[in-house]
Amino acid sequence: MGYTLDFTVVLDALPSLLWGCLGTIGLALSGMTLALAVGVGGVVxxxxxxxxxxxIVIAFVxxxxxxxxxxxxFFLFFALPNVGLTLNPTVTAIIALGLNGGAYAIEIIRGGVQSIDKGQIEAGLALGLHKGQVFRMIVLKPALRAIYPSLTGQFIMLTLTSSICSAISAYELTxxxxxxxxETFRSFEVYFTITLMYLAISWLLMTGFSVFSRRYFDYPTR
Incomplete structure (x- = not known):
């Protein structure tokens, strides 16, 4: 018996799928923010x-x-309650994404920091800046500019990885x-549709990262 395509079930469920997209974007942005914080803190x-x-940092990575x-x-969601720490699915998903992305961000950011000329750091210290100011003003921004493509690529991967959070029933697209x-048994139609939605989410994030890059990292030529 042939399979007859019927996308009406997808159209009927479109509002729910769009809310799922927002859930995925929310998880991704929260995970990215935490990952960036973990990455910078880990490099320091x-x-x-x-x-x-x-x-500790090396072992974590x-x-x-x-x-x-x-x-x-699974460890965060199922094992931690045994030691008295219970997290809801959304919080667990954000923490897991942040820690996972942060481990990769540490290595990416560290590579960027190591690319900075030590003479610039010494010049900053000679001007009376303390180490925190040197890191923030002299090291961090040029390093982020150098690693921006790699870092944003990792964040796109983190967004797609968020689909695994469906395993603990976190609210997201998958x-x-x-x-x-x-409920409908229309596997092809449903998963074909969310494939396109994930492509759209990735495209939106890449566009946003590109706009941010042009605004904050690219300098106008004279």
């Missing part, structure tokens, strides 16, 4: 004179980068699609 800690602090994201989010598919 990695450059600390305290060996134990550097060791290796642990996250060498374990599956699904295992990480979890909404799974519910609709289980």
């Amino acid at each position: 800690a990695r450059g600390s004179s305290r060996r134990w602090l550097r060791s 290796e642990l996250v980068r060498n374990t599956p994201f699904l295992v990480q989010i 979890s909404v699609a799974q519910r609709i598919e289980s």
Whole structure:
């Protein structure tokens, strides 16, 4: 028996799918913000004179980068309640995305920081700036400019990774699609539609990152 396409179920469920898109974007942006904070903080800690602090950062990066994201989010959601820490699915998803993206951001940002000429840092210290000001004013912005394409590419991947958060019933596009598919049994139509929606989300983020780059990192020529 042939399969007859019927996209009316998708049209009927379109409002729910659009809300799912907003859920995905919300998770992604929250995860990106946390990942950037973890990345910058991790780079600062990695450059600390305290060996134990550097060791913690190195161990964190290796642990996250060498374990599956699904295992990480399951650990946060299912294992932590056994030690008295219970998180709802959305908070768990944001933390998992932030920690996962942060581990990769640490290495990306560290590479950018190491590309800065040490003479500029020494000049900043000679002018009386303390280390925090030197890092923020002399190191961080040029480093971010150098690594911006790699960092934004990682954030796009983080957005797509958010689909795995459906495994703990976090509210996002894939979890909404799974519910609709289980009710209608129209697998092709539902998953074909959310494929296009994920493409649209990625395109919107790439466009936003491009606009930000032109505004804050590209200087006009005279």
